[in-house]
Amino acid sequence: MKKIAFLAGTSGLVGMQVMHQLIQDPDYDMIISIGRRKLSLKHGKLVQVEVDFKTIRKMDLEAKLRENDLGGTSFSLIEALKNKSVTIHAFCSLGTTIKVAGSKDKFYEIDHDYVINFALWAHQNGAKKFLYVSALGADPQSKVYYNQVKGEVEEDLKVIPFDFLGLFEPSLLLGSRNEFRFGEEVAKILTKPLVWLKLAKKYRPIHDYQVAKAMIFYANKETSSKVAVVSNKDMQVV
Template structure:
């Protein structure tokens, strides 16, 4: 099996941070380039190259897409509250991933994997879900040999900021027997489960995707990631 070269987008977020932590355990990964406005720290144990890149410079063509990338793992995302407006939210969750997707396809990248959200639907009346659905639709239209869409439920993990909704979700996740009621799809999920699911999928698809092959679009729902991400 060929060792993979990855590009990680959103390495400072909750899931992106977990991707960086987990990469060390996968010898199939040869190198990971991380693009981040505020470059995360690295312990230098993993083959990780941190690059400080702004999306403004990338969109102006001042930063070129790196050569030799086999798969992109896109963990870009924010909230309307943090972004400050719907326009800024859309910029981070739609404009940036779409730009990266187009440039990745031009560079011959075979696999593109992105985190969206449960309930993503381009026709949704809910702005958040609609934007997530729109980016899924546009990336699908690009025609990657493999497009992996990951739709987690409420995310749990060690964030820098405290989100009350996630604290409530963590308590409910511990107390409620979701599996007994057929509601596993809605159970809160830890970010490291999502991260490992993305890495494992990138590795698994590396031998099955070739340039010019029929496009494969795979959606992994929350319950699938709960099972897939259990082990390193």
């Protein structure tokens, strides 16, 4: 076993695409999906672990895998993690909206605290690279609360000593969400011409699978840079 992926946010738009692409990628032997609940999807390369992101830093991954491995199918994975003989990349697309979260405080907890907790846990468990879905306009000084929080997350992730940190800043995401977001649907209609005419790559909507593809590309790209901010435009040319 040479390479595995930690993945948080699997049930979301980009996270689901990352998972599907990692399953199909022969370079990754296993994917460990970390989530608040398990998905119905099953695959030989996929292991799902339920966790509370508030307390994830206390989670013993080896013990959790053994607890869920009644048939012994995860033995090689557990041994690889235990012996630190595997390369680990962590992918994070955790996020919500203030409306879905119910309040600014809960939104901050999910979009900031949970992300940082997952990143710290991933680093503690051997992840060398961390790939995070942020947002176009992320800036801790932004007057837009959503972008302000995303900017704070980016700055806090930079403190964690990963070998490489990829910060992906997509514009409006195109894909099939489980929940209806009225504002996003209106924005999609208004900006669709930019996609059709291939205009304004910096701002035009981007498909979920394009973001996922870019994340995996940068995870495996040889680079001397410790941090890369990947723009909406850059993701569309990978």
